[in-house]
Amino acid sequence: MIEPAVLTETLSHDLAALAPGGQVLTDDASLAEYSHDDAEWAPFEAPLAVVLATSTTEVAAIVKYARKRGIRIVPRGSGTGLSGGANGVRNCIVVSLELMREVVEINVDERYAVAQAGVINDALREAAAAVGLWYPPDPASSAISTIGGNAATNAGGICCVKYGVTRDYVLGLTVVLADGETVHLGRRTAKGVTGYDLTGLMVGSEGTLGIITEVTVKLLPLAGRVEQGIIGYFPSLPAAGAAVAAVSSEGIVPAALELIDRTCLRAVDDWLQLGLPADAHVLLLAKVDEPGAAGRELADRVAAIFTAAGGVDVEQAADSDDVARLFLARRMAYPSLERLGPVLTEDVCVPRSAVPEMLSRIQASAARHDVVIANIAHAGDGNLHPLIIAPEGDLDAKARAKAAFDEIVDDCRALGGTVTGEHGVGLLKLPGAAVELEPRVIGMHQAVKDALHPDGLFNPGKAFPQTAKA
Missing domain, CATH: 3.30.43.10 (Uridine Diphospho-n-acetylenolpyruvylglucosamine Reductase, domain 2)
Structure with missing residues (x-):
């Protein structure tokens, strides 16, 4: 031996x-x-x-x-x-793949970029901006997450309510398959429908089908966007949820619509000293980016909806520094809460019209299980992130947190939602995925994996309920 x-x-x-x-x-x-x-x-x-x-x-x-x-x-x-x-x-x-950090190419004429998998999201965005182009997907972790990881999980982000998620921008991939062979998928043209969409299959596959080593993404022009921020403070989560549903029902598609509750606001301000109001219960942050009179009119409409839904101190900000400061509070909410203790992160997504009811059910779960649940959300597309906090070493609190987690998943599905909006199934969401996906659909997943990877050695047991092969 x-x-x-x-x-x-x-x-x-x-x-x-x-x-x-x-x-x-x-x-x-x-x-x-x-x-x-x-x-x-x-x-x-x-x-x-x-x-x-x-x-x-x-x-x-x-x-x-x-x-x-x-x-x-x-x-x-x-x-x-x-x-x-x-x-x-x-x-x-x-x-x-973290050392694979080269932006291989930015093609200005055809508006695409080629980046190794370890390139940080913000680094790609900065490289594109330097030549007047824009890569829209912006997960809250954009300063530290990689473009390869974003593709493997089909990451979303703050702008996705209007501009879409990672899959909407991936044109092609370099992928190492399970036998060690390297394939190049997709295209670099604006259109192309040759064969099955194997690029789309790999995006969001969570490393179970192949290892993404290089990503080709389409870019948009940076010019022509004039950001304006709208903020409003609400007395309760359901009231803020009603404002979100009203924005959607009015047919408005903001560039961002984010929710931060009081627990998150306090955690962020205690850490970063941003000067956030101490008595705020829920903050809604909206952003529109249409230029000129159209943008001003849209900002006015969003502000009016916030006020009609019970928002107070509703303000508009055209100053980019003010907008960035408030959205920084949203981006830093999760790491701020981690300082308070272990955080069990939810990632449910419900129809926009169901946001008020889902937020009410989250509050009820917190009370029923006697746990602290902080709330942040990409509210504009119904993607909610209840963050359940349990003190370090408190096993009883951890058990109650897990019970609340499972209940929130059940409530999400009951309202017509999905168990993961952008974080992926991984391991945490396997039970929810097993209920959400029909047995035949799970079988289709397994058949695809078996066809590409009969040994089952890539990231086994993740992304969908599967049969371990090793």
Whole structure:
């Protein structure tokens, strides 16, 4: 029998030879760090090793090596996921793409960019802006999440209510398949319908079908957008939800419509000292970006809806610094709450008309299970993020939090919603996915995975209820 230390040394030596430009980590601290993403409530195991790859060629070599030895592979970006999609599993290597940070090309004439998977979302946006172009998808983690991870989870974000999610911008992908072969999917033209949409299949597949190493995304012109912000404070979550539903029913599509409740506001202001009002219960943040008179008229309409729904201190801001400061509060809500204790993050999405009722049910769950639930939301598209906080080490509180989590998922589905709007199924949402997806549909998922990946070594047990192969 080979001693674990000898096995680790041999594995480390082999992987280092396969990834000469990268790094191989096998120390306990690194294995612990890379064993899970930000969804620490999901189960995880320490990997055998972590490889920080620097090229598609290295990733392909590692996959071929692992397949020959029956070692599982968990792909990882920067580990900002909130569903356990990058969590380690038994007998696995974590392959991180975080060192693959090159923006390979920005084509101004055809308006597309090619980026390695480890490029940070904001870095891609900045590179595009430098030549007058714009990459719209902007998850709240845009400053730290990678474009490859965004594609693997089909990430959403603050602007998606108007501009769509990651899938709407991915034109093509470079993907390493389970046998170690590399394929190039999609196109770089404005249109193209040759064959099945295998690019769309890979986007959102959570690393279960292949490892995305390069992404081609379409870009929009940066010019022609004039942002105006509208804010309003509401006495309750249902009142704010009513305003959200009213904006939708009026046929208005804002560039953003975000909700932050009192618990989040206090946590953010205590940490960042942004000067947010101490007595605010719920804040709605809207943004419109139509230029000229059309934009001003639309901002006035949103402000009037906020007021009619019970909003107070409704204001409009054309100053970009003021708008950015308030949206910073939204982006920093999750890390601010993490400072208070472990956070169990929900990601339900309901019809916009059901937002008021869903917010009421979330409040009822908090009271029924005696837990603190903070609320942030991409309210404009019905994507709600109740954040359930449990004190460190309090097992009873953790059990109550999990009960509230499950109840919120059930309520979401009862209102015609889906169990995950943008974070992915990962591990946390497997029970909900098992109920939401019809048995035949789950079988279709499994058939696709089996066809591309009969060994089942890529990220096993995640993204949908599946049969482990190893």
